[in-house]
Amino acid sequence: MSTILVPIIILLVIMVVVSLVRGIVAFMQGTKEDLNRDPGATGPTANQLLQNKMMFNRIKYQAAAVLVCAILLAMAR
Secondary structure, eight states: OHHHHHHHHHHHHHHHHHHHHHHHHHHHHHHHHHHHSOTTOOSOOHHHHHHHHHHHHHHHHHHHHHHHHHHHHHHHO
């Protein structure tokens, strides 16, 4: 069973890193847009929504990785 769980953990870690990098890139692009944005504009920009989505995905993947690690540790006992 651990031969299945270890690759799942590795896959989840890769997904966490990808989500983190995409969120940081969206943040950097959003900062540039915010500086040039009309002061009267309201609501989030597309980059801000993407950044929020990527950071939420990162949290989900981290939680899944922790859950799989907990299962792996419980099985090791």
